[in-house]
Amino acid sequence: MTQFGYTVMTEQASPVDLVAHAVRAEESGFDFAVASDHYFPWLDTQGHSPYVWAVLGAVAQATSRLPLMTCVTCPTFRYHPAVVAQKAATVQLLSGGRFRLGLGSGENLNEHIVGGGWPPADVRLDRLDEAVQIIRALFQGGHVNHRGEHFQVESAKLWDLPDPPPPIGIAVSGERSCALAGRLADLVIAVEPQAELLHAFDRHGGTGKPRVGQLPVCYDRDREAAVRRAHEQFRWFGGGWKVNAELPGPSAFAAATEYVREQDVAESIPCGDDVGRFVDAVRPYLEAGFTEIALVQIGGASQLPFLEWAEKELLPALRAL
Template identity: 80%
Template sequence: MVQIGYTMMTEQAGPRDLVDHVVRAEETGFDFSVASDHYFPWLRTQGHSPYVWSVLGAAAQATSRIPLMTYVTCPTFRYHPAVVAQKAATMQLLSQGRFRLGLGSGENLNEHVVGGGWPSVDVRHEMLEEALDIIRALFEGRHVNRRGTHFDVESAKLWDLPDQPPPIGVAVSGERSCALAGRYADLVIAVEPKPELLTAFDQHGGEGKPRVGQLPVCYDTDRDAAVRRAHDQFRWFGGGWKVNSELPHPDSFADATQFVTPDDVAESIPCGDDPDTFVEAVRPFTEAGFTEVALVQIGGDSQHEFLDWSAKTLLPELRGAFA
């Protein structure tokens, strides 16, 4: 049976609200949770972007059952990989083994703030591979000295290391990232239900490992209001990651999506309160072979209503459909 997760969307709620939401998600019965790691929202109308690692630490203390995960962290620009390894190990200890470290090659939107430009995708993948080597070595308890192409590590060691390091997930969107994920990851992450991504992951060593997808949804008893909210805050989503990874600012996303209509958004994001519509939106992920799907309820102020509806209606419908 596919597991259904809840997304702490840091771009649309403040830190205290995010912790409150994941506590409610645990009470509601979601199987796991994920959290985005951003410096900017995608669009100004989303209105937030707190530091997710502080939020996750608070969430680890406020919850007791629900797994936590970054979806995803870029370990190559804002953060040095040695620092990411330390943060992830600490989170695994705080959560008592409930943390998974989701990693990706990043987006210009979030990483440009430290300067240094935004390299080509090939260079970004080289940097991610080097970062994965460093993080793995530190998770193994090794004393790491390294002079790499992109990163230096000077006498690093993790002094608070869990017995079981956090599983590492790698986000994929094409052949190169699938190859990296197959070699280095304990699970694969994708936001598009493309079976060819999972096939490529399997071909490079990923067979039998978990595969985690993500789906934006917009619950509201007024479907027209849901469509308007989805268009206002999430019309960027349809741009695809080759575009989304390159744009540097929320205003860039606003310009790039100025001709996207509410009807366009409603075609790709389930809106309203018909559970069958949400079930059918999840189905492509299950048919592609995903073992977990994290839902993103659009709208920071609508989380409690969504969670109440999920407990009574949506989760039972999803579990009945994909048992």
């Protein structure tokens, strides 16, 4: 049966509110939660970006059954992979085994802050490949030494090692990332309902593994207000991964989406309170073969009304599919 998740969207709420949202999501009956790992919001109008690993630690303690996952962490620029392994192991312990480590090749938006430049996509994937191997080695226990093209590890060891270690997910957007995920990941993550991505994942070893999709929605009893909010905060979403991964900051995202209209956003993101519209947006993910689908409710102040509505109306309709 398909599982439906909630996104702890760090770009649009304070850390205190994010924990409260996750607690309410568990109470509302969501099957799992994912959390974004950013240093910047995409647009200034979103207004937040706390340190997600501290938030995850708090959520792990404030909830009791809700599975958690980063969606996604880049383990190659801001963070060294050995440090990511330590973070993930700690959250797995704090959550009692409810954590999955979602990884990706990153976005210039967040990774530029360390001043290391922003290489082309093929180099970023090479770095991700090497990083995942380091993380897996550390999850196996013992001391790890690594002399690679991109990373050095000197006698590293995780002293607090969960059993089992967190499963690893990898975000995909094309053939090469699908090949990497099929070879190294326990699950695949995508933000578009493209069956060809899942087929490529399967060709490279992903058959039978979970596949997690994510899509934005904007609930509001006032549909016009929902459309305005989606446009103000999420109009960047339609730019596509190849563009979004390259832009260096919120001002660049604002400039790139200057001519995106409210009606353009409303055509790609379900807005309002029509359950059927939301179900129709989810359906392509089911048809593509996703086993888990995480919803992103747009707007920090709208989370609790959305979660109440989801509990009473949306989740029952989705499960009826």
